Amino acid sequence: MEKLVNIIFYNIDHSIRLYRMFAQKKLREHGFKITIDQWLVIKCILENPDITQHELSELVFKDNASVTRIIDLLIKAGYLEKETNPEDRRKFMLHVTKEGEEVIRNVHEVVLQNRSIALNGINQKELETADAVLRKIIANCKQ
Amino acid sequence: MEKLVNIIFYNIDHSIRLYRMFAQKKLREHGFKITIDQWLVIKCILENPDITQHELSELVFKDNASVTRIIDLLIKAGYLEKETNPEDRRKFMLHVTKEGEEVIRNVHEVVLQNRSIALNGINQKELETADAVLRKIIANCKQ
DNA sequence: AAAATTTAATTGACATATCAATTATTTAAA
DNA sequence: TTTAAATAATTGATATGTCAATTAAATTTT
Numbered sequence: 001m002e003k004l005v006n007i008i009f010y011n012i013d014h015s016i017r018l019y020r021m022f023a024q025k026k027l028r029e030h031g032f033k034i035t036i037d038q039w040l041v042i043k044c045i046l047e048n049p050d051i052t053q054h055e056l057s058e059l060v061f062k063d064n065a066s067v068t069r070i071i072d073l074l075i076k077a078g079y080l081e082k083e084t085n086p087e088d089r090r091k092f093m094l095h096v097t098k099e100g101e102e103v104i105r106n107v108h109e110v111v112l113q114n115r116s117i118a119l120n121g122i123n124q125k126e127l128e129t130a131d132a133v134l135r136k137i138i139a140n141c142k143q
Numbered sequence: 144m145e146k147l148v149n150i151i152f153y154n155i156d157h158s159i160r161l162y163r164m165f166a167q168k169k170l171r172e173h174g175f176k177i178t179i180d181q182w183l184v185i186k187c188i189l190e191n192p193d194i195t196q197h198e199l200s201e202l203v204f205k206d207n208a209s210v211t212r213i214i215d216l217l218i219k220a221g222y223l224e225k226e227t228n229p230e231d232r233r234k235f236m237l238h239v240t241k242e243g244e245e246v247i248r249n250v251h252e253v254v255l256q257n258r259s260i261a262l263n264g265i266n267q268k269e270l271e272t273a274d275a276v277l278r279k280i281i282a283n284c285k286q
Numbered sequence: 287a288a289a290a291t292t293t294a295a296t297t298g299a300c301a302t303a304t305c306a307a308t309t310a311t312t313t314a315a316a
Numbered sequence: 317t318t319t320a321a322a323t324a325a326t327t328g329a330t331a332t333g334t335c336a337a338t339t340a341a342a343t344t345t346t
Binding site: 007008009010011012013014015016017018019021022061115117118119120121122126127129130131132133134135136137138140141142143 | 150151152153154155156157158159160161162164165204258260261262263264265269270272273274275276277278279280281283284285286
């Protein structure tokens with residue numbers, strides 16, 4: 001076999017998987033009871049208060065089904081509330097609770113640290129090239 | 144929020160997710176009844192006939208538990224057989240069946256096409272830079 | 287050799303991913 | 317306006333990811 005490590009897709013897969021484990025571990029170590037995915041969902045709702053679940057799923061690259069389930073868990077955890085949208089009863093209005101806002105605020109610092117550690121020793125130019133490559137892959141796979 | 148698309152980790156996540164969906168769809172379209180992960184596991188066993196499940200899990204960046212379950216499914220599908228290793232009864236000897244070998248042979252062409260399509264318009268230099276960045280991230284997250 | 291430790295694999299529990307089917311509602315078409 | 321089509325969200329089924337606990341076997345220590 002062409003050595004796995006020579007195939008970019010394996011390194012993409014490997015890097016994101018390790019980063020997620022790394023980031024999740026840091027959250028755990030700081031005592032936060034929230035997953036990376038749940039954090040991302042709350043963050044997106046805070047930044048886009050009128051967002052629907054469907055729009056949310058596109059923003060975070062997740063399936064509608066996954067978003068539904070993540071939201072269920074966030075509601076159970078007390079970080080989120082939902083209410084039927086009276087303008088269109090198919091949709092819901094999502095509302096981040098005080099507890100939800102607090103978690104996001106507290107987690108923010110850790111997330112910044114994580115990113116900084118994970119990107120250590122990579123210069124801006126390299127990062128931009130890597131980013132451009134990833135965007136091309138994204139575009140190519142969308143066909 | 145810093146725009147999601149400006150954060151490299153989101154693009155890493157997005158690209159590998161889209162590539163997997165793209166590749167899986169191609170396999171389906173060609174009538175193959177196998178997942179990308181299952182394909183990868185068989186491929187690795189063929190290339191490393193004496194590999195243990197634990198070594199396999201490191202090779203494909205998966206948890207032991209995931210590997211156990213993927214192997215179960217592969218055995219059910221008739222692509223794989225396992226037998227206790229008499230030298231060390233904690234381990235198993237994994238054996239790819241004729242059907243398993245055939246699937247790998249047939250899928251190979253599609254996989255090459257997929258990679259080629261996904262990497263369209265990306266030159267060697269860019270690819271190497273991206274790869275180097277990913278390797279650095281991997282190293283940084285291993286600490 | 288018996289006890290303690292390590293290792294390989296499995297299992298259980300829960301979160302997420304993906305696809306397909308379904309329900310409820312809205313919008314467009316006849 | 318009734319019907320048909322489209323949209324938003326949910327649910328079910330199955331695969332995989334992750335962690336923790338467990339089992340079985342091998343290795344090391346005492």
